[in-house]
Amino acid sequence: MIDTLYRDAPSALHRYDSRLKLFLLPLLLIIFFLPLGTAAVCAYTLTFILLTMAVLGFREVLMPLKAIFPLLILITILTPFFHRAGEPLLETGGIVLLTDEGAAETLVYIARFSGISLLFFLFFRTTAMENILLGLSWYRLPYNMTLVISIALRYIPHLAGLYGQIKAAHALRCGINDELPCRRKRGRIGGLFPILVSLVIQSVKTIPTLTMALELKGIGRSNPRSRCRRLESPANIRMQLFFTLVLLVLMLSALVVFLTN
Numbered sequence: 666m667i668d669t670l671y672r673d674a675p676s677a678l679h680r681y682d683s684r685l686k687l688f689l690l691p692l693l694l695i696i697f698f699l700p701l702g703t704a705a706v707c708a709y710t711l712t713f714i715l716l717t718m719a720v721l722g723f724r725e726v727l728m729p730l731k732a733i734f735p736l737l738i739l740i741t742i743l744t745p746f747f748h749r750a751g752e753p754l755l756e757t758g759g760i761v762l763l764t765d766e767g768a769a770e771t772l773v774y775i776a777r778f779s780g781i782s783l784l785f786f787l788f789f790r791t792t793a794m795e796n797i798l799l800g801l802s803w804y805r806l807p808y809n810m811t812l813v814i815s816i817a818l819r820y821i822p823h824l825a826g827l828y829g830q831i832k833a834a835h836a837l838r839c840g841i842n843d844e845l846p847c848r849r850k851r852g853r854i855g856g857l858f859p860i861l862v863s864l865v866i867q868s869v870k871t872i873p874t875l876t877m878a879l880e881l882k883g884i885g886r887s888n889p890r891s892r893c894r895r896l897e898s899p900a901n902i903r904m905q906l907f908f909t910l911v912l913l914v915l916m917l918s919a920l921v922v923f924l925t926n
Contacts, residue, residue: 670789676720678787682899683796684803685909690788692916697777697784699923703769710780717787729786730779737775744771799896812879831863 673679696709717726730737744767751766789797794815801811899905 670786671793672721672790673793674721674791676791678716678720678791680899680901681791682902682905683792683800683896685905686788686792687797687800687804689909689912690784692913693784694781696916697781699920701923703773703776706773706780707776710776710783713780713783713787717783720787721790725786725790726783729782733778733782736778740774740778741771744774795894796896799894803896809884812884816875827867828860828864831860831867835860835863 697706701709714726745763746767748767748770749764751764751769753764754768755763798811798815801814802808806814
């Protein structure tokens with residue numbers, strides 16, 4: 666299970682120290698859950714969209730948004746029905762379908778969910794998994810816990826890659842005169858079941874490989890574990906520390922202004 670979202674690139678964010686990223690990640694995440702206004706949440710999410718475009722490119726922005734697009738549609742449909750207060754914006758037959766407060770709440774949920782997805786995508790896309798684990802170890806996290814986190818973080822990309830491989834393998838089984846799956850009456854839903862069955866079987870078959878990998882990494886061993894690689898500080902660590910401190914001061918200042926108002 667070596668699948669990861671990391672893609673190497675010569676950007677400043679790729680060279681940013683993983684320990685500082687791990688320090689900033691929960692702080693940046695907390696801001697999404699503060700009771701901010703609609704404009705503030707949308708502006709905060711737009712910041713991560715622009716940062717992702719600047720570091721990774723426009724196509725990379727669409728990648729996490731496409732993954733959560735069905736959930737965004739579900740939020741758009743269901744949220745207005747649970748927020749009925751405010752001035753009606755859309756009604757039919759005397760039934761109010763959308764109010765101004767419901768629209769604002771829907772926009773906040775969409776911006777918050779998209780921003781969180783982009784934040785984690787940007788983190789894992791620009792930080793190697795080995796550096797993440799070494800950074801967690803630097804914060805004195807137990808080694809077994811770092812392995813659990815490693816497996817949890819790798820598992821979803823692993824299943825996503827495995828799903829794509831199985832889907833391509835099923836597509837190759839079609840003959841020349843066979844009807845295309847997209848033109849069948851049941852379409853994608855009918856062809857999804859055999860792919861999911863194959864995915865479950867293949868996932869179960871990876872259990873022995875995962876067990877051997879954990880044994881090689883020292884699970885169950887009583888003697889002290891040696892390290893073959895250490896996390897080295899980048900050449901511009903002072904500049905990174907200064908930037909982290911400035912960003913921390915700005916976040917705290919914005920929080921103080923919000924609480925006082």
